[in-house]
Amino acid sequence: xxxxxxxxxxxxxxxxxxxLYYQVLNFGMIVSSALMIxxxxxxxxxxxxxxxxxxxxxxxxAFHRGDLLFLTNRIEDPIRVGEIVVFRIEGREIPxxxxxxxxxxxxxxxxxxxxxxxxxxxxxxxxYKQGQHWLEKKDVxxxxxxxxxxxxxxxxxxxxxxxxxxxxxxxxxxxxxxxxE
Amino acid sequence: xRKNVEDFTGPRERSDLGFVxxxxxxxxxxxxxxxQTYRNKNTLIIFDWNxxxxxxxxxxxxxxxNNALNQVVLWDKIMLRGDNPRLSLKDMKSKYFFxxxxxxxxxxRNITLTLSWNVVPNAGILxxxxxxxxxxxxxxxxxxxxxxx
Numbered sequence: 358x359x360x361x362x363x364x365x366x367x368x369x370x371x372x373x374x375x376x377l378y379y380q381v382l383n384f385g386m387i388v389s390s391a392l393m394i395x396x397x398x399x400x401x402x403x404x405x406x407x408x409x410x411x412x413x414x415x416x417x418x419a420f421h422r423g424d425l426l427f428l429t430n431r432i433e434d435p436i437r438v439g440e441i442v443v444f445r446i447e448g449r450e451i452p453x454x455x456x457x458x459x460x461x462x463x464x465x466x467x468x469x470x471x472x473x474x475x476x477x478x479x480x481x482x483x484x485y486k487q488g489q490h491w492l493e494k495k496d497v498x499x500x501x502x503x504x505x506x507x508x509x510x511x512x513x514x515x516x517x518x519x520x521x522x523x524x525x526x527x528x529x530x531x532x533x534x535x536x537x538e
Numbered sequence: 539x540r541k542n543v544e545d546f547t548g549p550r551e552r553s554d555l556g557f558v559x560x561x562x563x564x565x566x567x568x569x570x571x572x573x574q575t576y577r578n579k580n581t582l583i584i585f586d587w588n589x590x591x592x593x594x595x596x597x598x599x600x601x602x603x604n605n606a607l608n609q610v611v612l613w614d615k616i617m618l619r620g621d622n623p624r625l626s627l628k629d630m631k632s633k634y635f636f637x638x639x640x641x642x643x644x645x646x647r648n649i650t651l652t653l654s655w656n657v658v659p660n661a662g663i664l665x666x667x668x669x670x671x672x673x674x675x676x677x678x679x680x681x682x683x684x685x686x687x
Binding site: 418419437438439440441456458459460461462463464469475480501502503504505506 | 590591593595597604605606607608609610611614616618634639654655656658659660661662663664666
């Protein structure tokens with residue numbers, strides 16, 4: 358292991374300034390591409406947050422903490438009972454993933470609806486803002502169209518243990534800088 | 539897929555509350571709604587290797603003066619892979635209160651009950667499927683005040 362770290366330091370010293378700048382640019386490209394892909398997803402799905410991580414057990418046994426959900430939020434898609442929606446309560450940051458229990462839609466398309474977590478005994482009225490009885494289209498972040506289990510655990514870990522997040526970012530940065538192509 | 543219902547309405551505060559009792563006979567195994575049926579195989583087609591569970595729900599859909607479209611889930615059930623795919627439930631009461639947003643249940647002749655389900659895979663797309671065989675139910679013109687539930 359000692360030999361390995363010496364080689365690594367030698368590599369860094371051997372890179373002249375031009376190569377270093379090149380690697381930094383490379384790194385910048387990767388970050389921009391990732392951002393572009395994310396923004397592109399936002400446009401295609403119509404959702405401000407096209408991929409979300411399930412944070413609670415209120416939709417078990419369908420979804421567990423750490424599952425990843427893929428959302429769309431197209432205005433043409435009407436909200437109907439049985440759908441799984443991700444919504445935000447006014448004034449709160451954390452999105453909630455629950456199922457639509459009841460809808461009342463007017464002729465002009467205005468809709469108010471009620472949600473409930475599969476694993477909860479009662480509907481979500483108690484979670485809504487004080488005095489708020491229904492959710493509206495504006496509260497919706499998106500509709501769950503597909504999912505992948507477990508993968509989101511990484512983001513939960515990074516959130517709960519910031520040291521872990523810095524370690525991951527540091528290692529990634531190091532890897533990109535040192536990897537010569 | 540068959541459902542039989544009786545119904546009553548009762549005013550609570552200012553919104554109509556409907557009471558529905560129903561029987562559900564469903565054969566999820568042989569559903570013909572967008573899912574293929576294999577005639578000579580004895581396998582659970584709907585519950586394939588990638589289906590973790592089905593979230594079944596019975597919903598009532600109707601129109602009122604106040605709202606062009608109303609949908610209320612009356613009952614739901616989670617059916618895991620491995621559970622008996624044939625449902626035969628009799629005299630079920632609705633799990634959730636069937637409140638209207640206003641007084642649109644009284645005299646409403648056309649409430650449609652449909653059984654649908656959300657297919658939850660182990661990983662992948664989450665489709666919503668509607669069962670065939672919905673039932674239309676009328677509510678009476680008067681309120682029942684003495685019905686015990």
